[in-house]
Amino acid sequence: MxxxxxxxxxxxxxxxxxxxxxxxxxxxxxxxxxxxxxxxxxxxxxxxxxxxxxxxxxxxxxxxxxxxxxxxxxxxxxxxxxxxxxxxxxxxxxxxxxxxxxxxxxxxxxxxxxxxxxxxxxxxxxxxxxxxxxxxxxxxxxxxxxxxxxxxxxxxxxxxxxxxxxxxxxxxxxxxSPAYPYRGLGLDTSRNYFPVQSILRTLDAMSWVKINTFHWHITDSQSWPLEVAEYPELAQYGAYSAQDVYTEQDIQQILSYAGARGIDVLLEIDTPGHTAIIGTAYPEYVACMTESPWSTYANEPPAGQLRFPLPEVRNFTTNLLASIAKTMPSYYFSTGGDELNLPCYTDDPITSGYLNSTGTTINDALDEFTNSTHSALIGLGKTPVVWEEMVLDFNLTSLSDETIVMTWISSADAAAIADKGFRIVQAPSNYFYLDCGAGEWIGDDPAGNSWCDPFKTWQYAYTYDPLANLTTAQQSLVLGGEQILWTEQSGPENLEPIVWPRAAASAEIFWSAAQPGGAPLNGTEALPRLQDVRYRMVQRGLNPIQLQPQWCALRPYECDLYA
Amino acid sequence: MxxxxxxxxxxxxxxxxxxxxxxxxxxxxxxxxxxxxxxxxxxxxxxxxxxxxxxxxxxxxxxxxxxxxxxxxxxxxxxxxxxxxxxxxxxxxxxxxxxxxxxxxxxxxxxxxxxxxxxxxxxxxxxxxxxxxxxxxxxxxxxxxxxxxxxxxxxxxxxxxxxxxxxxxxxxxxxxSPAYPYRGLGLDTSRNYFPVQSILRTLDAMSWVKINTFHWHITDSQSWPLEVAEYPELAQYGAYSAQDVYTEQDIQQILSYAGARGIDVLLEIDTPGHTAIIGTAYPEYVACMTESPWSTYANEPPAGQLRFPLPEVRNFTTNLLASIAKTMPSYYFSTGGDELNLPCYTDDPITSGYLNSTGTTINDALDEFTNSTHSALIGLGKTPVVWEEMVLDFNLTSLSDETIVMTWISSADAAAIADKGFRIVQAPSNYFYLDCGAGEWIGDDPAGNSWCDPFKTWQYAYTYDPLANLTTAQQSLVLGGEQILWTEQSGPENLEPIVWPRAAASAEIFWSAAQPGGAPLNGTEALPRLQDVRYRMVQRGLNPIQLQPQWCALRPYECDLYA
Structure with a gap:
């Protein structure tokens, strides 16, 4: 035989x-x-x-x-x-x-x-x-x-x-040399906590594909895992537990580990929305915390937002952000600004009472708030970074021209931001969100699906064109971009397989931009190389997901659609 | 303050x-x-x-x-x-x-x-x-x-x-006591290989939720990781590497570990389709291996199926199955039988020539093949298990009444199987496939999605009714069911988070069937208990995925849709 x-x-x-x-x-x-x-x-x-x-x-x-x-x-x-x-x-x-x-x-x-x-x-x-x-x-x-x-x-x-x-x-x-100066990976450590070791492993993997920015969405409405020397109550009341806290020593370790791997840490303290957890330490600063249903006042539970129009809340937030920012070595610092829920303020007697009594619109109050927080950051030598709503949904005269704007809602939004002249980091959910497609996590909703279905495969992410719909003059506004993991359904248990090797897709888009001969990036050409990246990651002790049966990994192109 | x-x-x-x-x-x-x-x-x-x-x-x-x-x-x-x-x-x-x-x-x-x-x-x-x-x-x-x-x-x-x-x-x-005798978990170890330790950890987790059957889809077209004493060439040529093999000793270890945890091992050697890899050792037994495009001859690469009508292939397969089955202690043994591609045989001169020269239809040839393999298994005291196509797509007089039929294509198919009087194990892809929703893995198909989108969340799986559309008389035919992981995009790196705690959903459906008072199972009631399962799994060293932000896990019902 x-x-x-x-x-x-x-x-x-x-x-x-x-x-x-x-x-x-x-x-x-x-x-x-x-x-x-x-x-x-x-x-x-x-x-x-x-x-x-x-x-x-x-x-x-x-x-x-x-x-x-x-x-x-x-x-x-x-x-x-x-x-x-x-x-x-x-x-x-x-x-x-x-x-x-x-x-x-x-x-x-x-x-x-x-x-x-x-x-x-x-x-x-x-x-x-x-x-x-x-x-x-x-x-x-x-x-x-x-x-x-x-x-x-x-x-x-x-x-x-x-x-x-x-x-x-x-x-x-x-x-x-890189085509773009910003090549990031975003991680949310508030919905679920990630031990320092998980973050260090992530920084290792980022360095292997030349990602140079760790966009650390460190706090949100669910938990406050950040120790802040001047405001110890935030972590004390807002962390999931005393162990689920990034201490000053942890932060320094992460910064140092990142720096040695060519990675800058862009910290985000999302404000004024996504701040319910601040209310555990400072209940008088937060509106809508105990309102029901949560869905009226937030895109996900728990509801609760800073009463940012109030002078004391504005001052508190400004001091808080400055207090954190001054410990961070990066020139860049994000104040977030996504998904601000306006009915929360309309229905909150304290906030609406203040706005009415002072004759202030919510837009003007937000402008004043942003002016206060951003001025403090700029005073510390920082360049503020914000989510796209801050320039597309509001008219904020307080935003410095230097402000960097992150897209997320859609890849179609970059053009409108460019029209306003701001620099852009591309993080469009419809290409780059690593959490999409995992189904509904809200309880009592068995037929629900992921809000951003379907799953964004590496090969789909890889088709993203960061310059689409921009004029030639606007193209230089694009600093780069990132894939990002929101962690409603993630923790250290699945961090490595859900991120890797997918996050390498944007790493190549923003470093290489094209094939060496100038031809556009092409997923069919790229797949065998990405398999190589993946298998080398395994050798280095990481747990990247399998992209295909190993049969395919060992036989480039034989598992292509028309092979 | x-x-x-x-x-x-x-x-x-x-x-x-x-x-x-x-x-x-x-x-x-x-x-x-x-x-x-x-x-x-x-x-x-x-x-x-x-x-x-x-x-x-x-x-x-x-x-x-x-x-x-x-x-x-x-x-x-x-x-x-x-x-x-x-x-x-x-x-x-x-x-x-x-x-x-x-x-x-x-x-x-x-x-x-x-x-x-x-x-x-x-x-x-x-x-x-x-x-x-x-x-x-x-x-x-x-x-x-x-x-x-x-x-x-x-x-x-x-x-x-x-x-x-x-x-x-x-x-x-x-x-x-359990409502159903069969409560399974399926794992495919052919598309990608899983080390013995990964399987042992899986058996541990299964035992924690009283799953009593490990349905081991051990071989497929991509690799043959099973050492068979009489046919050493199969693993020698068909395993991904010499390390990616379950030796006789490994099998015994897994059987023993499973048994001690109250788990029976239902081995599946899928035939006559899903067998391309056999052609690496026995090329003359396999049709369509080098045909292009693969998509004409298989649902996924590589194409290649046993030339089962040929007497020598029938005898080889019978001896092979018997050789494996006699080493397995379970009363049950699966011969697979899903996704048989008929154009492969029409276009294969050797197979079609044999059928023509002997005046045999493909259905009769399959009947003869099944009679041969199943008779051998029955002779060894085994009860054959097959996928649903063997009773729904063909007319096989050779199937013993004792044969157990697994559904997979749709939850709607159980009724037709019951109409034929066979016992049923429910593994419907539209509720129970753990791999769905992960996007397209075939190369050169960036816009492609998972064939069985969307992701099957635990709470959706939990709504499954194993007796739907069956008459009262037919209900006793349902032996139970299982969730199953096909591993085109899985390996040991993501096994635990993709399976757990989701696979606990069917464990409860088939053990409890209803709440203690008799009310139907209800995902809203179940979620806090499943969180408990998940967090205990973490304490025991497993890596189950987070179902929600921990904020929700610590506050039952507060993250429900209308909370």
Whole structure:
């Protein structure tokens, strides 16, 4: 009985067809040439830091890069996982060194400081050359942050079979820099709490695909997990438990871990809506908390919003935001501003009484509130970030021109924001919300579905065009974008599989913007590379979801619709 | 500034309203009375086995039950997690002993043997009495399996706050037995492989909600992870790797672990469709393997089906199934039979040539094939199980009246199966498929959605009526049912959150069938109990998904639609 495998033959063919491809790289470098020569990584491979007064976080990054090189041990995603590569690898040269250096005249800062610089002051550019003759590879950049990005790329090209770690695509010549300065991932830690370790693992995974901003929606109506030195009652009464709190020490650990991975932390304290939990500590500052049904006063339970027109609430919120913002190293700080429920104020005697007695409209009160909070932030050197309603649903003269606006309701809303001249971060729910499609979580509603059905697959997210409907002049307003996880139905138990590898989709959209030759990004081309990302994540201990049966992962394109 | 919490007051009210409830129990016992007296569990609590010649797996179960009692440390799901219970607990009596015994005349078998008995020979009934005066609790059953179920119930009523483990609902008087003999969970280990440890954890979780059948869809077209002594080539060529194989030792470990937890293993070797991978070892036995597009010949890639009309393939399959079945202790064995693609045979010259030359119809060939495989299984003492197409799409005289038929395409199909007189296991995709709603996984199809959108939430699954559209006479044909995970987009990385606690929905439908007083099951009533299940699972180290923000979990009914 013959036992040759038709599948094996097929794969060999596909393998050849792809041998000049770039299966491993994500986000795909913007300028890239590869070859088809096998090259082995020396077991004694070293990374030399040729940077005068190199900062300690660069040495840490080099140490981490070496650990990945040693421990990834990723088998190539073909049937046999590289068993057929042994012949090619046998005669290959061995590379022993990668040398890191900065371009002449570059200032030496820590990766952390570079990652926290203003968008316009950041350089993530790098140049990576890997010869196929065994001579040293070189990585050159304008900044330690650029070197960090290049190290990440270097770590993506190697496979292991048996005792060999190798690439089949040497030589490499890469000149790379991001198309957009903001490439984020959003996480809500209020609906459900995530331990510090979960966040650190998320930061690791973000760094692997060059995401540079952790948009931390840290508080909301459900819980207040943030320790604030001047307002200890908020966490004391508003956290789910004494353990479900990010202490000052936790925050510092997360900031430091993020910075070392080239990630800025954009903290969001959502106001004046999404603040019911503040009422557990300050009941007189919050309206509609005990009203029923909740659905009249909020999009989800619990209802409750700051009585922001009241001077004492405005002052409290301003002091609170300033108190938090001054502990955050980023130049950017979000005050939220989504889903403000107006019937809550109409029906709240205290708020409506104040508005009536002072002859103030809700819009003017919001303008005054925003002026107060944003002025305080700007005074601390921060650039405010807000959700789209703040510019589309209200007329706020208080918003600085520098304000950054995040889209969420629809990808169609960016144009209207651009018409008002604001800079934009794209987080449209209809492409980028990672929680969509999980069904109804509200009780007593068995036939209900997710409000943003269906599930946003990686390949659908990947079709998103961040410049759609914008004029050429408006396109420069787009700073970038992010996928985001709202956590009504998520916790540490499912964080990794619900986020990864999907969140890599926007990472590539906003870094690469196009294929190296200039062709548009294409999900069919991208899938084998994303599988590579996923399987490498598994090797690094993460729990990314399976995108397909492994049969498909080992046979690029054979599970495509018309294959 | 006053800092009393309106939420705290609300919760106190709700807590009182529920104090006579049964928040902790799942599936809800069929006959149940509870009180409102606090009762403490002694730190020196012991479980006495008053069973002559008790089997070792009963002692193991007692040891496990004690471990849960000691380690669960679940805080009650109210704001404060039980802080307000301290007064009630202070004066409570302490219970020190639970005594297990069998009813007079009961035969003493191992839990394992009882779990593997024929449906009609199993007794899962138990009687559990927990007085509120500190005297010993008693658990009595007809079988060690019944004692195991009662131990599981006993483990669900305790909460921990500080140093105290307690219930607030003593005394308990429970007489319980399942409404249906088959309460399953299905898992596909072919699309993606699951390590033995993942399966063992799944069996643990199943046992916590009294699921008694692990429906193991072990092979399919994508991979053959099963070591078969007589046919080693199948795993050698068909497993994803040498590591992704269930060895004979693995199978024995899983069978033993399942048995000790009151779980029978229903193995499925899906034939004659869903068998492409057999072609890697036996290419001459499989049609359509290299045809393109795959979508003409299969519902998903890869195409490829056994050439079942050929005598040599019929004999091979019969021997293969018998070879596997004889190693399995269950009385039940599934030969699958879903989604047979007929164009594959029409277009395959070998199969169509054989059919033409012998003047055989595909239906008659399938009848002959089924007669061969099922006769072999019946000869081994097995009862065959098949998917619904085998009785609804074909006219197979070879099916024994004893055959058990699993629904899957639609909940509407049970009536037609019942009309033919077959016993039924309900696994309708439109209620019970755990993989639905995750979006398209086929490549090059960015706008595609899940074929069985939307996501089946626990609360939707929970509305399923297993007797719908059946006559009274037909109702006894329903053996039970199961939720099932097909793993195109799942692996060990997301197994626990995608299955749990959702799979508890069918566990209660098929154990309890109704509320203790006879009222229909009701998702609004059930949600707080399911939250309890979920949070206890977390305490036991599982990773069940969050069903709601924890704010809701701590405040029963406040996140209901009209709350």
């Amino acid at each position: 013959a036992r040759t495998s038709p599948f094996g033959l097929l794969v060999l063919f596909v393998g050849l067809a792809l041998s000049n491809g770039v299966l491993a790289l994500w986000p795909i470098p913007r300028n890239l040439t590869t070859g088809s020569t096998a090259l082995k990584l020396s077991p004694a491979f070293t990374i030399q830091v040729d940077v005068p007064n190199a900062p300690s976080d660069l040495y840490d990054a080099v140490g981490q890069a070496k650990q990945y090189l040693e421990n990834d041990k990723l088998g190539r995603l073909v049937v046999g996982r590289g068993a057929n590569d042994t012949t090619a690898v046998q005669g290959a040269k061995t590379i022993s060194t990668l040398t890191l250096s900065l371009e002449e005249g570059a200032t030496v800062n820590s990766i952390t400081d570079e990652a926290r610089a203003k968008f316009e002051d950041r350089s993530e550019e790098y140049q990576l050359t890997i010869p196929d003759d065994g001579s040293a590879a070189t990585l050159v950049a304008n900044s330690t942050l650029g070197l960090y990005r290049g190290l990440t790329t270097f770590g993506q090209i190697w496979y292991t079979y048996g005792a060999d770690t190798y690439t089949l695509e040497a030589p490499f010549d890469i000149t790379d | 006053a800092r009393t919490s309106p939420f705290g007051l609300l919760v106190l009210f709700v807590g009182l309203a529920l104090s006579n409830g049964v928040l902790a129990l799942w599936p809800i016992p069929r006959n149940l009375t509870t009180g409102s007296t606090a009762l403490k569990l002694s730190p020196a609590f012991t479980i006495q086995v008053d069973v002559p010649n008790a089997p070792s797996d009963l002692y193991d179960a007692v040891g496990q039950a004690k471990q849960y009692l000691e380690n669960d440390k679940l805080g009650r799901l109210v704001v404060g997690r039980g802080a307000n219970d301290t007064t009630a607990v202070q004066g409570a009596k302490t219970i020190s002993t639970l005594t297990l015994s069998l009813e007079e005349g009961a035969t003493v078998n191992s839990i394992t043997d009882e779990a593997r008995a024929k449906f009609e020979d199993r007794s899962e009934e138990y009687q559990l009495t927990i007085p509120d005066d500190g005297s010993a609790a008693t658990l009595v059953a007809n079988s060690t399996l019944g004692l195991y179920r009662g131990l599981t119930t006993f483990g669900q009523i305790w909460y921990t706050y500080g140093a105290d483990t307690y219930t607030l609902e003593a005394p308990f008087d429970i007489t319980d």
